[in-house]
Amino acid sequence: MKRIVFTEEQIRKLEANPNVKKASESAITYTTAFKLEALQGYKTGQLPSEIFIRAGFDLDVIGHQKPKKSLKRWRETYELYGEEGLATERRGKKSTGRKPAGELAVEEELKRAQAKIKLLEAQVDLLKKGRSARAAEKETLTAAERFAIINRTIRAYDLKRMTRYLCELVGVSPSGYYRWLAAEDQRQIRAAADEEDIVLIKHHFEVLNGKAGALVIKMRLEQISHVIMNHKKIRRLMRKAGLVAVIRQANPYRKMAKATHEHQTCPNLLERQFDQGEPEKVFLTDITYLRYGGGQWAYLSCEKDGATRQILADCVAATLELPIVERTLQRLLERLDGNIHPEAIIHSDQGMHYTHPKTRHFIAEAGFKQSMSRRGNCWDNAPMESFFGHMKDEVDFINCQTIEEVQVVRVRDYINFYNSERYQWTLKKMTPDEFRGHLLAC
Template sequence: EERRGKGSTGRKSEGELSAEEKLRRAEARIRLLEAENELLKKLEALERQTNKTLSSPERFQLIDLVLRKHGLKRVTRYLCQIAEVSSSGYYRWCSAEGRRQIREEADERDFLLIKEHFETRKGRAGVLVIKMRLERMNGVVMNHKKIRRLMQKFKLVTLIRKANPYRKMAKATQEHRTCPNLLKRQFDQGIPEKVLLTDITYLRYGTGQWAYLSCVKDGATKQILAHYLSSTLELSLVKRTLDLLIKRLDGNVHPDAIFHSDQGMHYTHLTTRRLIAEAGFKQSMSRKGNCWDNASMESFFGHMKDELEYKDCVSLQELRQRVNEYVTYYNSERYQWTLKKMTPDEIRNHLIAA
């Protein structure tokens, strides 16, 4: 009988099904729900474990695993919708099974070569070291990206030096903290001892010895208010310079005095920051990697290294004496064009008188 257009599909209604057919449908529905639930759980667990969104091939593999496990048919498109991938992409992935198998076998052969050199170096061979050893010892030219991919795939982790935990501890405890740039390159504000610039420079002398000079410079008068030379870069280098500065000022600290430096560990350390605050200074720091924010201090170091004969010194005491003599000369005798042709000491007296 022709049934088109008569409102019936020709399928049996729920009431016309036998008990066996109803049971079969119920079992199929249960298998589908179990497959759907398992697929969603696996997707969520893997993404949480890897902390990233799974790629399409990884999703295809999960769909294939679920279909085989539950023996489902004609639900591939539905599972692809759940996994948010295209069904056509899944079928292409299935058709490439042979090529994947060939690649897997090739990866395993290459991995055995990589593993041999990895174990020879007792787990201390990185990607580039393995690449060089493969070329020299086995005559195998393998791209370093492939070596890295295979090492990640087969969980080969190179033993490297552990990171210094002090940095993490310092960050967690806020032991080293930077300050905003309050100065903004306004070095000369016309008031003596209001802008205090500081930095550390390296001096190589004698037969390769190193010395470290810490200075504090007045931004307005360009005087060197305090300096200290040391053979080490310990925190005490800055502390002693600050002590000399405080002794030089003798309690006459400008209420808006700014102590400006770079972001070196000597100046971000909690001890130094506390000393600066107790002295009554507002601490300011240059932006990271920007030497121009402390250009006036850098300029002094440049002139000093051009004019001071220090490389032939044979001892730290001799170098310290020459640095002291140069600072005295710089403050009292060295005329500067930008200071109205006066010395730093003369411009200070001039500003105070004005």
Template sequence: MSKIIFNEFQIKRLENNPHVKQVSERSIAYHPDFKVKAVKENKAGKSPTQIFIEHGFDLAMIGSDKPKGCLKRWRKVFEQYGVDGFYTERRGKAKGERLKPKSDTQENQLKKAEARIKYLEAELGIPKKARRTRKAGIEEEKITKSETFILIEKIIRRYSLTNMVSYFCEMAEVSRSGYYAWLQAESIRLNLEEKDWQDYELINKVFEGKKKKAGALTIKMILENDFFVTMNHKKIRRLMNKFNLKPRIRQANPYKKMAKATHEHKVVPNLLNRRFNQGEPRKTFLTDITYVYYGSGQPAYLSCVKDSVTREIVAYHLSKSLKMDLVYRTLEKLADSVNELFYPESLIHSDQGVHYTHPEFQRRVKKLGLIQSISRKGNCWDNAPMESFFGHFKDEVDYSECQTFEELSLIIEEYIEEYNINRYQWSLNRMTPAQYGSHLLAV
């Protein structure tokens, strides 16, 4: 069964498609004529996706995998039973058994009607799944009146039941007048749903443009800065949940516990002590190294220096080797980026990696006039902004697709430029790192 759940607006929108026979919250029943036509067009060379789009289906609504799955089933039916397989009842029949047309006698219709009524009675009696979870347990709530009205209207419309409104309303303990008032307000609800759909299309445009890796706050900043559209982040989050836009983001590893470090480094203390925002750009720098695999699993090593105030990557160096030259070249590029004019109390902070505790590295840091600070043992939070950048980098860059070191260098250069100049950050007053740095300098 599909993981996508259709809402009332989407159900009505799908029902308006002439190729759809019936729609429920989780499934779509297609007309036999469309199935036959789709199979023939597929055999003629058209892709499943192209067929569905040409016949008015929105893949963002029904799911991009739906066409392929449907055509796979329909072609199998066509090969086994031919065209008749789509127009006859096959459920409950053994393979190869003669297909018979559906029986439509009054007795069968009566049995179906009774079964439908029992189904509705059971469905109306089921409490809504718990909306809140508390420490003391789970609190269940009955379905709301609006949800009850939707259910009654859906069943009556789906099974063409007549003169059953009073019976269903009494059974569901809702007023008949309330049900008809809810029906009369349908145009208002549809207008609101149409507005939601228009906003969703704009959100989805940004979401797809960011390769499905943007959250509500990122989308809000892009809408405001690139599309000049102001939209509340709560509304964006609601529409993303409503239309099943799930960003692909890294998840915390529940099995990896943080070690509580109490022992400070013997040589260089943790002078920064997580005071990342010093108020002035180019005063506090963070540095670290990460592994980047490309081609057939070949490792490369990326060393970066980040301004802890503006979040800008001010220097970086990519190497095939993990030797000390990796961090020496990074220091040289950092000095070039500020024209070797550091603040008198400028500080560079890192973890306790062997590169940063090496005597030669510490000597070069002092020669540049920088003060060195090192995180406590086993505590990555002491260098959290640098770790955060590497996390975003690995989420948003398909570096494993690169076949050569040169391709990898180019894609990293493009990403860092994009990150510094075009990537809005909520905690930087919704500016990019470059914009925020200019803002602080102007102030």
């Protein structure tokens, strides 16, 4: 059976119960009066759980087996030692009686040694559990953590006049420890506020199926919940609540490879200047693969506005034939309705769909300049690759059974969400549609 470990808040609530003499992380010491009252109630036919619930104990906290085991131990102690035996904690003891006076000093030294061992064990245990990267590297504890360990040790051993000794052991000042104790109310207020914020953060985290980081949640809090919260605080609370985005984790070992300058079918007119401050001037395009159903493949072609990040046209097809690009370009022209910027550019990679003479002729006839990335250099079309990456992270295509379901239910819905509901940090925390209106109003 899993051992129950009480939190600081649970310990405080237990010690507030008049039937509890003291409590620690792993044990509860009950008052003699409560033990006698419990035994009397048990003799009259009351269940152990009923006795503990009536005494104000939460069985979800102390454990549902605790009442039964405690009553059994108390009955055995009462039969052997009577009421005097209940007054002394019997667990682990085989005899009763006072210690000889000459042994008091030795007992005190032993108690100090045991307290020191407990203190060191608590330090090691905390270092193993949920430590931050900074503390793990230094293998040390913060002052607040040391104060908490001292407090728990003092309560666990019922130590008297040993605060200074324990503070010296862990390297903190007694005055700092007492200030920490006095600030308990403020810590509880902050903890309660954090819990409320965690509920709000968790709501947005779950709405996006755990596929959101601190910056995305910050934008959703501001735009949807009208709550301003620092992104560092959001990260802290996400760590506290164990909320970890399941996608797009930073890889510290990834480095951008330098692409070689090879022959270019078309010049790279953008040079990664994707955002030129004007809507519908730079269009980024590419094709990606979508796996769905029982191992089937669909192909998605998109046109993205470099300034507003809007997806202006898309086409889903079952094959990689040339018409997928032609239909995408045709839908882009329909969206623009003849309003083509005099310096409009369509930028792509050097795939055969875009180097094909038919495609190049179509682009030129429509009034666009054509630009291409350097060969093998995905960074030259990074915004388009980024969109495909986010879509594949946030949309599940495996459950789709037909290509129509892929296009209508998944792709089209996600593009509508991406354009009108997905806030982006680099767009001044606006959605692409909102940012387009912002640019036009400037």
